[in-house]
Amino acid sequence: MSKINIFWFRRDLRFYDNTALSYALKENLSVLPIFIFDKNILDKLEDKDDARVSFIHGQLNQMNDKLAQIGSGIKSLHSGPLEAFKALASEFKIVSVFTNRDYEPYAHERDNEIEEFLKTKGIGFYTFKDHVIYEKEEIVSGTGSFYKVFTPYSRVWRSKFDHNPPTLQGDALKEQNWHPGVDKIIPLHEMGFEKSSIDTPSPDLDNVAIRKYDQQRDFPALDATSKLGVHLRFGTISIRSLALTAKTLNSTFLNELIWRDFYAMILANNQHVVNNAFKPQYDEISWRQDEEGFQKWCDGLTGYPIVDAGMRQLNQTGYMHNRVRMIVASFLTKHLLIDWRWGEAYFAKKLLDFDLASNNGGWQWAAGTGTDAQPYFRVFNPTSQTEKFDRELKYIKQWIPEYDTKDYPTPIVGHKFARSRAIDTYKKALGK
Structure with missing residues (x-):
């Protein structure tokens, strides 16, 4: 042998x-x-x-x-x-x-x-x-500890990347030492699975769109994001190659790749964030056990069009626009006061590009429980978010055909009441 x-x-x-x-x-x-x-x-x-x-x-x-x-x-x-x-x-x-x-x-x-x-x-x-550009202990502060705030982390990341850019390994198919013997991949049905009807975005980078990324990325009706999350998740494209390209195309897009490294670093250094808040005091929040409200959020039936459009896009395609991800996460955790872990688990089930570190980091950011998160008293107003980013309602109407008809539900909670309730609940938990 x-x-x-x-x-x-x-x-x-x-x-x-x-x-x-x-x-x-x-x-x-x-x-x-x-x-x-x-x-x-x-x-x-x-x-x-x-x-x-x-x-x-x-x-x-x-x-x-x-x-x-x-x-x-x-x-x-x-x-x-x-x-x-x-x-x-x-x-x-x-x-x-x-x-x-x-x-x-x-x-x-x-x-x-x-x-x-x-x-x-x-x-x-x-x-x-x-899987990442820099691992958990490669970007550290002057005291030798990991960064808890993104901005100084990103400065060090960029400096290191600029002074010593990664080298690419080339195409392994051109190497000689492959083991001889053709094999077949086990069929899906033999493992109890069947082919999904959901299409996966292309792995090709749209250079034209990425050059305008900083100007267009917040508008969900535009096809202006890379949709490369699933390819980064499963490594069908090289993060090093993408980062080198991003550096020449758009600094804001590169920043998103740095956020990916940042959250991977946070998870690697803080395994407790999988089940608990990064900031322990936020585990004292009295979340509402509202299963009916949660189901309406999951189904895109909250009566808030920008939220419902996002959830329906997720359910039908396995993808949700980045800006809308923040809106729906804020709505669940602040308007409905439902535990961020419920939303995180639903995203984990549905997202094509589900990545534990990024998903956890994003949800804890929205809930205010994570590292460098939005403050607890910041509560996205879905109506003003719509006016800013989908004023012509193109995105909303794309995913909610019954919008502006009697078949569309009324809001399940008022914004003013929900905002006040969320801030009071957070204050009580934090002893403020």
Whole structure:
């Protein structure tokens, strides 16, 4: 049995500028690429036509077709990761496993377990930075601690990026050490899933739109954002390549990529934010257990058109415009006084581009509970937000066909009352 190395695809479904894959292929052993359809994750998904599973599956098939042209293929497994590696270790003579780091709590525990198992077999386990530009301890303050405020973090980030821009690894398909043997990706139906009807946005960057990003990004009726979130989430595009391009196109767009690094850094350094407020005192807020109100929010039936349009866009497409995400999150946490974790979980279920760090960071920002969040007394007025960003109601009418008819519901809560209630509730919790 010949010795091999394994490359484990995860949140890096691409050949171009894939850090760990590049290092694996530089070793003088053939590299078997694998992907594990993780039952620990998939078994928790309620929707068996989950658009993200379909997206991953489609991407893997495209990649596998390219590998077949050079006589190789991705070995796919459907099990828990530990079971998968036990099976691989009995089938192959593995020297080392290469993979890119993932910073979520489950991923951290999973990788520790895999590393310990591989160690018992004398197999090396090597991880690399790939999902972010800068990891949790690469951008620190003068005191050596992580930044809790975005603006000074972003200044240091930009300075470091300008003085030492990342290098790109190139196309791994041009390397020679791929393990021979064409394979097929496990069909969706064999894993209990079916193909989703939701389309995924293109991975191509619209340079013209991005050049105007700072001027147009807040207007949901315009097709003026990149929609690359899902591709960054699953690594079908390189964050380094995108950041280098963004730097030449639009500083505001680059800033959004820095926010992504910022929230990944916050999660990596503060694992408690997954279930609790970043600021512990905000866990004292008396949230309303309003299941009926929450369901109306989920269904886009609150009687606030900009909120309802956003929720319907999310439910139908797996996407929601960035400005509208802030509005609907503020509405749930401030107008309805419903726990941000309820909204975060719903977004996690529906968003194509769901990323734990960014989703958690965004929801805690809106609720005022997070690092560098909007202050508790800032309550978005959906009406004034509509006047600013959808004055002609194009976005609203696109998603609410019954708008301005008797079939559209009346508001479930008055803005003035809701604002006052939210501020009073927050004050009480914070002892102000």
